[in-house]
Amino acid sequence: MLKAISFLFLAAAAQALCAAEPPAxxxxxxxxxxxxxxxxxxxxxxxxxxxxxxxxxxIVKDGEVLFIxxxxxxxISGNVVDLASNRSxxxxxxxxxxxxxxxxxxxxxxxxRFGQGKKRLYVFSDPDCPYCKTLQSELDKLHGVEVxxxxxxxxxxxxxxxxxxxxxxxxxxxxxxxDNYVVRRTSPQPNTCATPIDRNLAIGGQFGIRATPTLVFxxxxxxxxxxxAERIEAQLAEATK
Numbered sequence: 001m002l003k004a005i006s007f008l009f010l011a012a013a014a015q016a017l018c019a020a021e022p023p024a025x026x027x028x029x030x031x032x033x034x035x036x037x038x039x040x041x042x043x044x045x046x047x048x049x050x051x052x053x054x055x056x057x058x059i060v061k062d063g064e065v066l067f068i069x070x071x072x073x074x075x076i077s078g079n080v081v082d083l084a085s086n087r088s089x090x091x092x093x094x095x096x097x098x099x100x101x102x103x104x105x106x107x108x109x110x111x112x113r114f115g116q117g118k119k120r121l122y123v124f125s126d127p128d129c130p131y132c133k134t135l136q137s138e139l140d141k142l143h144g145v146e147v148x149x150x151x152x153x154x155x156x157x158x159x160x161x162x163x164x165x166x167x168x169x170x171x172x173x174x175x176x177x178x179d180n181y182v183v184r185r186t187s188p189q190p191n192t193c194a195t196p197i198d199r200n201l202a203i204g205g206q207f208g209i210r211a212t213p214t215l216v217f218x219x220x221x222x223x224x225x226x227x228x229a230e231r232i233e234a235q236l237a238e239a240t241k
Contacts, residue, residue, distance in 0.1 A: 033057070033070070040072075048097050053082070053089060062208045063099040063222065065090050100220035101207045108148055110196030112174045117144035119236050122216040124150050124200070124209050127165050127182050128158035134226040135213045136182045141229040145236065149178060150200045152212055162197060164188070169195045 034049045037059075047061035056076070059066045067076040080089045106122055123139070125132040139147050151169060153161030164181065170191035171177035180186040204214075207222070215223045215232070219239040227235075 037068075037072075050093075052093060053080075058093045060093060060097040063094065063097075063224075065093050065097075099208070099222040101216060101222060103216060103218060103220050105203060105206075106148070106150075106216070107196070107199070107203075110199050111148035111150045112169075112178050114139060114147040114149065114175050114179075115142060115145050117146050119145045119240055120218055121145055121147045121232065121236060122150065123147060124152040124204050124212055124214040124216070125182070126152055126154050126158055126161050126212040127168065127178070128161040129154070129212045131226040132213045133182050135215075136179065138227065138229040138232065140179070140183070142233065145233075150204070151178075151195070151197055152200050152204055152209070152214075153197065154212060163190075165197055166193070166195050167191045169193065169197075 030051070037049055037057075038045045044059055044061070047059050049057055049059050052058035052067055055070055056067045056074075057070060059068055067080060068074070078090070081087070082089055103122065111122070121139075121142070123135070125135070139149075151165040153165045155162055164187070167188040167190050168174060168177045168181060170193040171188050177188045181188055207216075209222070211224050213224070213226060215227060217223070217235055217239040221235070221239060223235070
């Protein structure tokens with residue numbers, strides 16, 4: 001849920017929006033509504049607000065979606081389904097509003113590089129995450145793509161992941177050590193050295209990354225989960241047009 005937005009609505013959801021008589025122009029009406037929402041609930045200032053379905057607007061921030069009734073009296077969180085067409089309105093709104101980050105803030109020296117090519121893909125990955133294992137096998141199938149894997153151990157979920165990521169980073173061939181462990185579960189020789197793990201956790205936090213694996217495309221679009229190679233290549237093609 002949008003934490004920054006939700007507590008504001010909890011405090012004021014019962015209050016109706018008071019506004020002057022709106023102008024006749026639909027674009028002006030919509031602009032005025034969005035302005036009122038942003039003014040009344042400052043947490044929505046960086047969120048995307050748009051009509052969703054009859055009587056409701058969507059509010060999207062950091063990949064999360066809420067729906068608010070036009071009089072601000074009802075808030076909906078979760079998967080909203082159009083039963084007539086059996087389609088997820090929530091999924092459609094998410095697809096129209098992909099999360100994006102500034103890839104120029106990524107320091108490639110803090111990542112393990114795989115492959116060569118003109119296209120680039122950035123991945124935040126936990127060596128003990130089972131979905132990261134699935135994704136790594138798919139990444140190995142990519143052609144003409146430089147993949148930068150940022151070690152991103154989630155200690156609360158995988159207590160030993162940080163030590164593993166450290167040992168992998170301290171190997172002479174990091175890419176081979178990562179692939180051997182994540183895909184084949186061949187443990188690296190225990191080792192310690194200076195690592196970028198803390199920096200990776202910090203930049204991931206700034207980007208709102210809370211799960212692994214998380215893929216970041218050249219246009220800054222974020223996708224969570226173990227995508228298949230074909231889908232990754234298709235999105236890379238779209239992102240690099």
